[in-house]
Amino acid sequence: MPAPNSQMPPAVGLPFPPSPQSAQSPPPYSPSAPPSTSPSTAAAPSFLPLDQLFTNPVFAGGLGLASLGAAAAFGRRTLIQGTALLRRQLLVNIEISKRDPSYSWVLAWLAQPRDNSGFIAQRLTRLRSLSVTTTTKSLSKVAGEEGNGRTHADFRVQPGFGHHIVRHKPGVYIAVNREKASTATTATGEPHETLTLTLLWMHRHVLAEVFTQAHELAQSFQQGKTVVYTARNMQWTVLGKPRLKRPLGSVILDEGVKESLVADVKEFMAAQEWYTERGVPYRRGYLLYGPPGTGKTSFIQALAGELDYSVAMINLSEMGMTDDLLAQLLTQLPEKSILLLEDVDAALVNRRQRDPDGYSGRSVTASGLLNALDGLAAGEDRIAFLTTNHIDKLDPALIRPGRVDMMVRIGEASRYQAGQMWDRYYGDVDTDHKGRERFLERLDGLGLFGGDQKDPAVPKRHTSTAAIQGLFQFHKGDMEGAIKMAEHLIPRTYEPEPPTVEGSIKSPA
Numbered sequence: 001m002p003a004p005n006s007q008m009p010p011a012v013g014l015p016f017p018p019s020p021q022s023a024q025s026p027p028p029y030s031p032s033a034p035p036s037t038s039p040s041t042a043a044a045p046s047f048l049p050l051d052q053l054f055t056n057p058v059f060a061g062g063l064g065l066a067s068l069g070a071a072a073a074f075g076r077r078t079l080i081q082g083t084a085l086l087r088r089q090l091l092v093n094i095e096i097s098k099r100d101p102s103y104s105w106v107l108a109w110l111a112q113p114r115d116n117s118g119f120i121a122q123r124l125t126r127l128r129s130l131s132v133t134t135t136t137k138s139l140s141k142v143a144g145e146e147g148n149g150r151t152h153a154d155f156r157v158q159p160g161f162g163h164h165i166v167r168h169k170p171g172v173y174i175a176v177n178r179e180k181a182s183t184a185t186t187a188t189g190e191p192h193e194t195l196t197l198t199l200l201w202m203h204r205h206v207l208a209e210v211f212t213q214a215h216e217l218a219q220s221f222q223q224g225k226t227v228v229y230t231a232r233n234m235q236w237t238v239l240g241k242p243r244l245k246r247p248l249g250s251v252i253l254d255e256g257v258k259e260s261l262v263a264d265v266k267e268f269m270a271a272q273e274w275y276t277e278r279g280v281p282y283r284r285g286y287l288l289y290g291p292p293g294t295g296k297t298s299f300i301q302a303l304a305g306e307l308d309y310s311v312a313m314i315n316l317s318e319m320g321m322t323d324d325l326l327a328q329l330l331t332q333l334p335e336k337s338i339l340l341l342e343d344v345d346a347a348l349v350n351r352r353q354r355d356p357d358g359y360s361g362r363s364v365t366a367s368g369l370l371n372a373l374d375g376l377a378a379g380e381d382r383i384a385f386l387t388t389n390h391i392d393k394l395d396p397a398l399i400r401p402g403r404v405d406m407m408v409r410i411g412e413a414s415r416y417q418a419g420q421m422w423d424r425y426y427g428d429v430d431t432d433h434k435g436r437e438r439f440l441e442r443l444d445g446l447g448l449f450g451g452d453q454k455d456p457a458v459p460k461r462h463t464s465t466a467a468i469q470g471l472f473q474f475h476k477g478d479m480e481g482a483i484k485m486a487e488h489l490i491p492r493t494y495e496p497e498p499p500t501v502e503g504s505i506k507s508p509a
């Protein structure tokens with residue numbers, strides 16, 4: 001162990017001879033003069049022989065080095081602070097979270113081909129890592145042709161994680177940092193992602209341009225298409241690629257039904273002011289009910305296309321859909337979208353299955369659905385379509401203005417619908433409509449429009465529009481074949497059915 005610290009100063013000072021200054025006597029006392037600045041130095045010359053200290057080459061060298069080190073550290077700190085200040089003053093950062101819709105637009109915009117031909121651009125720009133999103137589709141679905149199991153793939157390239165620099169236009173560069181945060185959305189465990197764009201302060205006006213262009217680009221991808229959102233990982237995500245708009249004319253509902261629905265929606269859309277002035281929530285709900293395969297979903301999709309809206313779809317019978325999640329999704333409905341709640345009867349079934357302790361499992365309950373539709377959390381400004389195959393199972397509370405304002409039965413194929421569908425498929429070959437008449441007579445003979453009034457022996461049956469579509473697609477351009485095979489439209493029964501459900505629809509397998 002070294003000697004205690006108290007002994008160190010004399011030990012350091014000892015080898016040096018006493019300085020002339022330390023030998024001097026203290027100055028005489030003067031009342032006007034300031035008191036001696038350093039009485040300790042003067043009074044105890046033997047403790048701190050400063051001059052000796054400074055003249056000592058070892059000490060002076062050490063001190064010099066130490067001060068150099070301090071100066072360097074100070075300089076470095078000043079430089080860092082200065083750079084930070086400069087950054088703050090000269091640069092502008094904008095952070096976009098993955099949860100924001102513009103995140104994907106800006107990513108797509110960044111990946112656009114750019115002119116990097118200039119000297120500076122060539123040296124400055126780098127889009128170092130790219131990531132790719134691939135969507136595949138079986139070829140038969142793409143063009144309706146035989147795909148032999150081959151698939152069609154679409155690649156979308158985006159800037160990967162890390163730092164990039166892109167040239168926006170001559171002289172304007174954007175530094176991009178795409179990063180995955182260490183924090184995650186608690187519910188899904190999916191890490192947060194951010195995209196930070198950095199620009200020179202003097203180029204800050206460019207940001208508005210960037211976002212406008214990114215939005216336009218995103219829209220151009222969707223031109224003539226209908227975007228379908230679905231709930232995934234507790235938030236709305238685009239389901240596959242935007243699909244081509246379905247023409248409203250391709251959905252054939254019974255006479256006048258489509259027209260009255262479309263007119264009602266359009267009237268509602270034009271009446272926002274009326275609602276706001278009266279403090280009424282600007283919402284409208286429609287319930288489409290009826291057997292499966294009658295065109296409910298297809299109609300809503302076509303309507304969205306007609307209005308240039310997206311479809312935000314939730315299937316209430318889906319696993320993992322809970323009251324909380326439903327409420328949350330409804331408050332974050334994507335802009336300009338029709339809310340489509342499929343199979344709303346599923347919610348009521350769950351109420352009946354509620355446990356005695358009130359726990360209903362991971363599913364939507366009837367009250368959860370009602371709350372989501374017009375409770376406090378229900379978003380303003382909404383068009384909702386509800387569908388069900390089982391109207392009898394619905395809670396009467398659901399069918400109340402504000403929740404459901406219009407109820408329409410989309411039923412089995414009527415004579416009118418069968419005729420219209422015939423025209424769409426064979427209109428060009430059946431110019432004199434004789435084929436259509438024979439087809440409709442055949443269906444009548446099979447009792448498919450609810451039996452034959454003249455012949456009680458003919459069973460009362462119905463078929464679905466989906467079944468007719470299937471028959472016509474099978475006999476493309478061959479109307480005789482379609483007439484001949486019309487008995488395929490008779491709903492197949494796989495088990496003896498109770499007499500009350502006579503005429504129930506089953507699509508052909």
Ligand SMILES: Nc1ncnc2c1ncn2[C@@H]1O[C@H](COP(=O)(O)OP(=O)(O)O)[C@@H](O)[C@H]1O
Nearest residue numbers: 250251252253292293294295296297298465466
């Ligand atoms: N009324 C209709 N007009 C045109 N196509 C129809 C009609 N009904 C059913 N289809 C066709 O049948 C299939 C199933 O229809 P979908 O809209 O899903 O029925 P739903 O939602 O009533 O069960 C789709 O391919 C659709 O094109």
Ligand SMILES: [Mg+2]
Nearest residue numbers: 296297298387
């Ligand atoms: Mg459907």
